[in-house]
Amino acid sequence: xxxxxxxxxxxxRRLPEAQTGSGSVPVTIDGRPFAAHEGDSVAAALLAAGVQxxxxxxxxxxxxxxxxxxxxxxxxxVTIDGRPNQQGCQTPVRTGMKIEQxxxxxxxxxAPQQSS
Amino acid sequence: MSAAANYDVAIVGAGAAGLxxxxxxxxxxxxxxxFDEQPTPGGQIYRAITSTPLVDRNQLGPxxxxxxxxVHQFENTDVAYAPxxxxxxxxxxxxxxxxxxxxxxxxxxxxxxHVILATGALERPFPIPGWTLPGVMAAGAAQxxxxxxxxxxxxRVVLAGTGPLxxxxxxxxxxxxxxxxxxxxxTPRGRWRAALPRAIEFLASPYFVKGLAILRDANAATSIxxxxxxxxxxxxxxxERVRFVAGDQTEEIATDLLLLHQGVVPNINLSNAIGCxxxxxxxxxxxxxxxxxxxxxxxAGVTIAGDGAGIAGARAAQARxxxxxxxxxxxxxxxxxxxxxxxxxxxxxxxxxxxxGRAFVDAMYRPADSFRMPEGDTLxxxxxxxxxxxxxxxVKLGCTGPNQMKSFLRCGMGPCQGRFCGLTVTELIARARxxxxxxxxxxxxxxxxxxxxxxxxxxLPQTEASVQAVVRIGKSH
Numbered sequence: 242x243x244x245x246x247x248x249x250x251x252x253x254r255r256l257p258e259a260q261t262g263s264g265s266v267p268v269t270i271d272g273r274p275f276a277a278h279e280g281d282s283v284a285a286a287l288l289a290a291g292v293q294x295x296x297x298x299x300x301x302x303x304x305x306x307x308x309x310x311x312x313x314x315x316x317x318x319v320t321i322d323g324r325p326n327q328q329g330c331q332t333p334v335r336t337g338m339k340i341e342q343x344x345x346x347x348x349x350x351x352a353p354q355q356s357s
Numbered sequence: 358m359s360a361a362a363n364y365d366v367a368i369v370g371a372g373a374a375g376l377x378x379x380x381x382x383x384x385x386x387x388x389x390x391x392f393d394e395q396p397t398p399g400g401q402i403y404r405a406i407t408s409t410p411l412v413d414r415n416q417l418g419p420x421x422x423x424x425x426x427x428v429h430q431f432e433n434t435d436v437a438y439a440p441x442x443x444x445x446x447x448x449x450x451x452x453x454x455x456x457x458x459x460x461x462x463x464x465x466x467x468x469x470x471h472v473i474l475a476t477g478a479l480e481r482p483f484p485i486p487g488w489t490l491p492g493v494m495a496a497g498a499a500q501x502x503x504x505x506x507x508x509x510x511x512x513r514v515v516l517a518g519t520g521p522l523x524x525x526x527x528x529x530x531x532x533x534x535x536x537x538x539x540x541x542x543x544t545p546r547g548r549w550r551a552a553l554p555r556a557i558e559f560l561a562s563p564y565f566v567k568g569l570a571i572l573r574d575a576n577a578a579t580s581i582x583x584x585x586x587x588x589x590x591x592x593x594x595x596x597e598r599v600r601f602v603a604g605d606q607t608e609e610i611a612t613d614l615l616l617l618h619q620g621v622v623p624n625i626n627l628s629n630a631i632g633c634x635x636x637x638x639x640x641x642x643x644x645x646x647x648x649x650x651x652x653x654x655x656x657a658g659v660t661i662a663g664d665g666a667g668i669a670g671a672r673a674a675q676a677r678x679x680x681x682x683x684x685x686x687x688x689x690x691x692x693x694x695x696x697x698x699x700x701x702x703x704x705x706x707x708x709x710x711x712x713x714g715r716a717f718v719d720a721m722y723r724p725a726d727s728f729r730m731p732e733g734d735t736l737x738x739x740x741x742x743x744x745x746x747x748x749x750x751x752v753k754l755g756c757t758g759p760n761q762m763k764s765f766l767r768c769g770m771g772p773c774q775g776r777f778c779g780l781t782v783t784e785l786i787a788r789a790r791x792x793x794x795x796x797x798x799x800x801x802x803x804x805x806x807x808x809x810x811x812x813x814x815x816x817l818p819q820t821e822a823s824v825q826a827v828v829r830i831g832k833s834h
Contacts, residue, residue, distance in 0.1 A: 251511055252492065252614060256533060259410035259507020278506060280408050285506040293491035293595045300742040304594055306491035310498035311401055312394050313479045313624075314739060315772035316489075326772070326808070331441075333396050 251291040268338040277334040284310060284317040284329035287340065295319050295329060296343040319343050360439045360458070360467060364390045366685050367456055367469040369444045369627060372400015373424065373671045374663025374678035375475030376431040381682025382473075383434035385691040390437040390467070392444050392458055398428050400477055401497065402671040405505035416533055417504065420567070420671070427675060446804035447472055447631050447659070454658065457805065457817075464813035471658050471685045474628050475678060478621035478664035481643070481724065482781050483518060484731045486589040488617065489739055492596025496526045496618035503533065510535045512613030515599045516579075517541040517588045520722040521568060523618045524575040531578030538610060540575060541585040541601050543619065545725045555717035562714025563672075582606075586727065590615050619724040623665050626776060630802040632656055637795030640719045641668055642729065643780060644799045651684035652677055660684055668719075669712055676708035730784050737785065738778040740771020748782055752789040759783055759800045772808055775800040 259278065266277045270290055277286035284307040287295050294304030296318050307317035310330045317329035320341040329340075366382045368375045371393035382389040391398075399406040403424030414422055431438075442460035449455075453470045480495045487493065496516060502508040509530065514537045516527050527540050552559075559565055575581065587602040591609070599612045622643035629635060634647040634655035645667040652660045662681035663674035680701055687697040731737065731745045743766045751765040759775075759782045762768045768782055769775035775782075779800050787794040 253502060253508040254511040256411065256507040256509055258412060278410075280405065280410065281506050285502055285508060288502065289506070289508055298742060303489065303742070304491050305489060306595070307494065308489075308498065308739075309480060309495045309777075310501040311479070313773060313776045314495075316739065318772070331394060333441075 251289060252293055253288045255289060266334045266336055266338075268334055268336075268340055270340045271342055279334075281334045282310075282330045283319060283321060283327070283332045283334055283338070283340055286334050287317070287319070287329060292342070294342070297345050299345045302345060360390050360392075360437055360442075360465065361388075362467060364388045364437070364467065364469045365689055366390070366471045366473060367392065367444075367454075367467065368473045368475055369393075370400060370475035370477055370663070370665070371395065371398040371431075371438070371440070372475060372477045372663060372674065373402060373427065374477070374665070374674040374681070375400065375473070376427050377675045377678030378473045378475060378662050378682035378685070379436045379678075380427075380430050380434055381679050382685055383436045385682070385686030387686060387689060387691060388437075389434075390439060390469070391431075392439045392442045392456075394441065394443055396440050398431060398438070398440070399424055401501070403428065404501055409504050410507040411504065411533075417529065421504070424671070443807045443809075444627065445807050445809055447627065448804070449658075457809075459807075459809050459813055462810075462813065464809060464817050466817060471689055472631075472660070473652075473678075473681050473685060474631075474654075474659065474661045474665055475663045475674075475681075476624040476627055476665040477674075478668055479624045479776060480618060481620045481622045481729075482777050483617040483619050483728065484735050484737055484745070484781055485517075485617070485728065486731075486735050487591055487596070489736055489742075490590050490592050490596045491594070492592065492613060493590045493615045493617065496523055496616040497621075499530065499614075499616050500526055503529065509533050510614045510616075512536065513538045513611060514614045514616065515539045515541065515610065515612045516616045516618070517543060517585065517599070517601070518618040518728075519544040519724055520618060520620045521564075521571060521718065522621070524571045526616065526618065528571055528574035528578050531574070537579035538612065539599075540579050540581045541588055541599075541603075542581055542583050543585045543588065543725060543728055544583070544722060545586075546584045548721050548723065551723070552717050552721035555714075555720055559714040559717035562717075563711065564714045564718065586725075588728075619728055620722060621664065621668055622780060623667060624776075625665065625799075626774065626802055626806045628654060628659070628661055628665065629799060630804055630806050631659055633659060633661065635799060637793065638667065639793075639795075640716065640723075642723065642784075642794075643668075644783075650680070652681040653684060658688075669715055672711040673708055673715075676704045676711065679704040680708070729781065730788055731781070737781045738766075738768045738771065740773050740777075741767040741769075743768040743778070745781075745785060748785045749789050752786055756786075757790065758786060758797055760798075762786070763800075769800050774802065774806065 321327040365387040446457035589600045591598040638645040
């Protein structure tokens with residue numbers, strides 16, 4: 242179903258000027274630490290980390306990844322700090338953010354968990 | 358979200374049109390607020406212009422950096438700017454409008470006297486087999502990643518589609534070191550003939566010289582295959598190969614990232630939901646709000662500026678934003694029509710200049726029918742995973758329009774609310790019924806136009822009327 246982080250090579254690399262120009266923002270992606278950058282959206286951070294599929298669809302279970310990067314397609318839905326169905330491309334990364342891939346439909350009774 | 362409860366004018370969108378409108382409104386002394394979904398001003402064309410890590414100005418080019426002056430003007434006004442906010446409803450109330458806005462997980466209701474929609478454009482759906490595979494993205498998405506994060510595709514990139522932006526993205530990506538294996542141009546043979554009557558205007562437009570430069574750069578950057586008739590994205594879990602057909606040639610190439618683009622269309626979700634009259638534009642193959650020369654829509658008090666009122670590009674959008682701002686200032690009594698018309702002369706000249714050549718571009722890069730109306734198992738609705746065949750079959754069963762299609766197939770009822778399937782579904786139905794897309798119509802969109810949580814709704818302050826409504830029901834039992 243999900244491709245794990247270590248199996249994928251990054252699909253995007255950061256330009257040298259972008260590596261030095263902005264501050265590092267530590268986040269976790271499915272529990273694994275990743276150094277995102279200031280100015281990254283969650284979807285950008287996922288692509289920089291080599292995550293192509295960030296969720297599976299509720300209908301067929303097919304993997305999906307960020308497609309439009311401008312808030313239109315809703316394909317980059319992820320769980321952020323326990324809150325499911327967040328648009329990854331519309332959410333800037335924050336220090337300590339917990340980003341998780343999302344599987345199928347969300348469970349209706351799940352209450353959002355507070356991040357520690 | 359830092360916004361007061363009342364404003365004279367609310368502008369939705371901080372791209373070229375929204376920023377220009379805001380500057381005019383502020384100069385006229387109107388209390389103005391700008392809501393925008395992005396964290397920084399600039400819209401999609403000038404995306405991240407205040408924060409981009411790409412400091413070498415050649416990388417993104419002068420058309421991008423043109424936005425700097427506009428953003429600077431905007432930042433020097435006293436306009437209230439609410440980034441990262443989504444407007445999900447606009448309803449008439451007490452002679453003005455009540456707007457539902459969410460930001461950072463909190464919803465607010467804000468009262469305004471006049472609304473300017475500057476919601477811009479989105480990429481036209483490009484439904485090919487496999488377009489939902491991870492590793493297939495919109496070409497604009499790669500540009501956004503480059504502008505805001507300095508991220509460049511790593512691996513073998515293939516671009517497919519038609520239109521100037523596709524070539525621009527190819528040139529930009531190559532400039533920053535991406536490996537662009539191939540550009541598959543899907544512009545059908547013979548488009549020149551169709552576009553020829555508009556060519557003289559185009560040759561005299563600012564787009565001609567720019568177009569030549571982009572073509573030259575793209576040609577130097579990659580190998581271009583012309584008149585591509587079919588494109589398929591292949592792979593199991595994610596994209597592995599791209600197969601294409603051009604004339605007698607069928608080829609499969611190993612690909613890490615496929616970028617698709619066949620033009621942009623107006624983002625009409627908000628104007629449609631408000632009830633602004635829309636018409637089918639057969640030259641742009643899209644629904645476009647009906648507006649007058651100032652951008653005023655069929656709903657009094659709602660003005661539409663920029664690409665959201667019909668695609669004309671960033672420079673035209675800026676001029677249309679100024680006109681919309683001047684119009685709002687006049688309607689709200691800041692100056693009379695004579696002063697308004699005098700102040701509009703420059704913007705009108707700009708608009709005329711940057712509208713020249715558009716008809717040529719529309720005719721030349723009109724996407725082929727086969728890339729707009731797919732067949733068989735190709736997914737049309739990405740959210741609910743509805744295929745082209747299912748849509749056509751539903752028409753045979755008597756489904757005549759996109760709104761009934763929702764009850765047949767749930768098509769357009771996923772989280773994107775029809776943004777990525779609306780045009781495809783309308784055109785498929787129109788072809789199957791042998792009527793015009795205008796007759797078929799678009800999805801009827803309703804508030805909230807973007808998903809919000811029940812928690813956000815419940816936390817909104819209750820009006821006297823809504824409290825009494827509940828109390829009355831309680832008493833009657």
